[in-house]
Amino acid sequence: MMEEPALMITCEHASNALPDFVLRTFRDCNTQEAIRRGEESCNIWGIPEDVLVSHRGYDIGAFKLFSNLVKRLKPDFNCSAIYSRLVVDMNRSPRNKTIFSEFTMHLPDNTKKRLLALWQKYRDKIEKFVSGKIPESLRTCDKEVPLKVIHLGIHSFTPVLNGNERDADVGILYDSKRPAEIKLAEILIKNIQEREPTLRIRRNYPYLGKADGLTTTLRNKYGSAYAGLEIEINQKLFE
Numbered sequence: 367m368m369e370e371p372a373l374m375i376t377c378e379h380a381s382n383a384l385p386d387f388v389l390r391t392f393r394d395c396n397t398q399e400a401i402r403r404g405e406e407s408c409n410i411w412g413i414p415e416d417v418l419v420s421h422r423g424y425d426i427g428a429f430k431l432f433s434n435l436v437k438r439l440k441p442d443f444n445c446s447a448i449y450s451r452l453v454v455d456m457n458r459s460p461r462n463k464t465i466f467s468e469f470t471m472h473l474p475d476n477t478k479k480r481l482l483a484l485w486q487k488y489r490d491k492i493e494k495f496v497s498g499k500i501p502e503s504l505r506t507c508d509k510e511v512p513l514k515v516i517h518l519g520i521h522s523f524t525p526v527l528n529g530n531e532r533d534a535d536v537g538i539l540y541d542s543k544r545p546a547e548i549k550l551a552e553i554l555i556k557n558i559q560e561r562e563p564t565l566r567i568r569r570n571y572p573y574l575g576k577a578d579g580l581t582t583t584l585r586n587k588y589g590s591a592y593a594g595l596e597i598e599i600n601q602k603l604f605e
């Protein structure tokens with residue numbers, strides 16, 4: 367009998383926490399700026415609290431859904447980020463300049479180096495699991511390769527962005543050129559629809575599955591033995 371693919375569930379935008387070394391760097395930068403300006407104090411560095419608690423700081427509700435899925439599906443591997451994407455975004459590749467936010471992109475190089483090390487640590491954990499399941503001989507885009515890893519990335523999106531109301535409750539993101547992902551997306555949509563017929567589910571919405579991110583990186587590295595889908599939930603469902 368063919369071995370079942372392993373299940374991996376991740377949550378890249380689970381948290382809006384900030385690492386202590388980033389808070390210290392913000393403080394130091396503010397102190398230096400105040401000295402430079404000859405003022406008593408300065409508050410230009412930092413992430414405003416209202417931004418941090420908003421959808422920009424993290425994927426509201428996503429960690430709860432992720433934890434429920436981990437409990438119920440008992441995946442072979444799970445992993446969630448512990449810091450806000452506003453410090454470093456675990457769902458961007460290092461070449462992408464949005465890996466840092468407007469609040470961290472101008473921080474001193476040594477701080478950014480530490481942030482990239484956090485990013486690397488997160489990615490290494492995931493890749494250690496995936497590479498253990500997909501031997502090098504299977505890392506091709508050949509259609510005949512057996513599926514070894516199914517990855518579900520759990521995310522959420524804000525109901526209204528820049529004044530536009532998003533027109534779905536659930537988005538299933540995948541690469542529409544990959545047969546295994548198309549098939550898995552169909553199964554997932556059918557299952558959700560059977561349980562909750564009123565939910566509006568859209569494919570590759572509000573983002574395209576093939577955009578820069580963790581699943582795209584893993585697809586490129588591990589080929590057809592890997593299938594990565596992202597589940598995007600409208601945050602109004604968590605209200």
Ligand SMILES: [Zn+2]
Pocket residue numbers: 378379425457520521522
């Ligand atoms: Zn997300």
